Amino acid sequence: MAEQAEKKLLGTVTISPQTIEDIKKNVDNVAELKKKIEEYAAQNTTNLLDVILYGAIILNASDIHIEPQTEEIRLRMRIDGVLQDICFFQKNIYHNLLSRIKLLSKIKLNITDKPQDGRFTIAIGDLPVEIRTSTLPAEYGESIVMRILNPQNFMELPALGLRKDLYEIIQKQITRPNGMIAVTGPTGSGKTTTLYAFLMKMQNSEMKIITIEDPIEYHLKGVSQTQVAPEKGYDFPGGLRSIVRQDPDVILVGEIRDLETAKIALQAALTGHLVLSTLHTNDAAGAIPRLVDLGAEPSSIAPGLNMVIGQRLVRQVCKQCSSLAKPSPQELSEIKKGLKGVPKEIGLPKNLTALKIPMSHEKGCAACNFTGYRGRKGIYELFVADEQMEKFILTNPPVSQIKALLVKKGMITMWQSGLIEVALGETTLEEVRKVVEADE
Numbered sequence: 034m035a036e037q038a039e040k041k042l043l044g045t046v047t048i049s050p051q052t053i054e055d056i057k058k059n060v061d062n063v064a065e066l067k068k069k070i071e072e073y074a075a076q077n078t079t080n081l082l083d084v085i086l087y088g089a090i091i092l093n094a095s096d097i098h099i100e101p102q103t104e105e106i107r108l109r110m111r112i113d114g115v116l117q118d119i120c121f122f123q124k125n126i127y128h129n130l131l132s133r134i135k136l137l138s139k140i141k142l143n144i145t146d147k148p149q150d151g152r153f154t155i156a157i158g159d160l161p162v163e164i165r166t167s168t169l170p171a172e173y174g175e176s177i178v179m180r181i182l183n184p185q186n187f188m189e190l191p192a193l194g195l196r197k198d199l200y201e202i203i204q205k206q207i208t209r210p211n212g213m214i215a216v217t218g219p220t221g222s223g224k225t226t227t228l229y230a231f232l233m234k235m236q237n238s239e240m241k242i243i244t245i246e247d248p249i250e251y252h253l254k255g256v257s258q259t260q261v262a263p264e265k266g267y268d269f270p271g272g273l274r275s276i277v278r279q280d281p282d283v284i285l286v287g288e289i290r291d292l293e294t295a296k297i298a299l300q301a302a303l304t305g306h307l308v309l310s311t312l313h314t315n316d317a318a319g320a321i322p323r324l325v326d327l328g329a330e331p332s333s334i335a336p337g338l339n340m341v342i343g344q345r346l347v348r349q350v351c352k353q354c355s356s357l358a359k360p361s362p363q364e365l366s367e368i369k370k371g372l373k374g375v376p377k378e379i380g381l382p383k384n385l386t387a388l389k390i391p392m393s394h395e396k397g398c399a400a401c402n403f404t405g406y407r408g409r410k411g412i413y414e415l416f417v418a419d420e421q422m423e424k425f426i427l428t429n430p431p432v433s434q435i436k437a438l439l440v441k442k443g444m445i446t447m448w449q450s451g452l453i454e455v456a457l458g459e460t461t462l463e464e465v466r467k468v469v470e471a472d473e
Contacts, residue, residue, distance in 0.1 A: 078129040101174030138166035212339030244285035292328035317343035318436035351401035412450040
């Protein structure tokens with residue numbers, strides 16, 4: 034017991050086998066987790082936090098939100114990208130939870146008027162699950178968000194669910210000896226998961242792969258991973274300079290967010306390294322103006338950039354309660370217009386006029402936590418920078434002209450990718466509209 038307590042103080046939560054067994058046996062959805070949390074809330078804080086954490090993992094939640102309100106505390110979890118209410122509890126329970134979480138995360142207990150960040154690990158058998166903690170002063174107390182980094186959510190390339198045409202292009206591009214591959218999209222769109230899938234496909238005994246990340250999200254066997262520590266002088270530009278001197282074949286840069294990082298990454302791409310990174314842009318075409326806005330020269334971007342992927346995540350309809358129905362005339366017109374020009378080889382139904390599309394059940398069922406959706410999958414757009422594209426980049430064109438050229442060259446846009454998933458029965462038109470704007 035003393036050893037277990039010591040581990041917990043050092044930032045590791047070891048959830049008891051009894052609690053794991055209880056949650057596994059009795060929790061399949063949000064309603065059941067609520068009952069279980071209310072049951073454990075009557076016991077002690079340690080057990081309650083264990084149930085919240087392991088319950089979130091069982092439901093495949095990405096984040097846990099504990100939010101003080103006027104009279105009580107709200108507990109929510111982000112499941113399939115959408116926040117869902119779990120339960121409410123009293124403030125005395127919240128204060129005990131806050132202290133426990135701060136202690137585990139190595140956050141100062143006596144500071145309540147400033148944001149703080151920390152992290153700890155949950156040990157579930159031999160599986161370590163990292164939790165990133167953020168506290169923020171709010172009107173009625175400190176708001177807590179815990180991000181769950183579950184290694185079981187890590188996917189290899191075939192598991193990403195890429196269309197055959199995209200899979201073939203990506204396989205070819207990740208075997209090139211040099212150049213830059215950029216994945217774009219907002220926070221939470223699965224960019225890191227995609228890049229890690231690439232690394233797993235590339236990794237072998239002949240490859241030297243080094244990463245610089247903020248933070249390291251998943252630990253990859255056979256890959257040298259480093260984490261930025263600005264307070265120690267190890268930031269993206271400085272770390273990238275050091276990495277280049279380590280004779281790597283492949284470099285992963287967690288995010289290009291400033292000119293210095295962009296310049297070094299492009300230089301590495303031009304001098305015999307394959308560089309993978311992410312950019313915060315709305316679509317694939319926006320990657321080029323984004324690099325220019327950071328201060329990178331088009332003369333470096335044009336020859337250095339190999340491929341850009343834009344991606345989003347859409348919720349998939351619940352297979353147990355969803356149904357297929359004919360779209361309305363307006364919906365059918367929208368789908369036909371959006372899919373105009375998409376090659377038949379993609380695998381679309383031959384007769385779109387007779388198309389039936391998924392309808393999520395309004396009230397859902399227990400299997401999908403009464404949302405009508407269960408699980409998510411990526412929708413993508415992708416372009417390879419060929420000779421024509423290189424010359425075009427040198428003219429420093431706006432994003433609208435870049436996208437127009439890419440579409441003319443046959444790029445299937447994210448909107449079209451979403452409509453393909455609708456036509457194939459994977460998601461709803463409403464969900465695609467929420468995630469990505471329709472093409473003009």
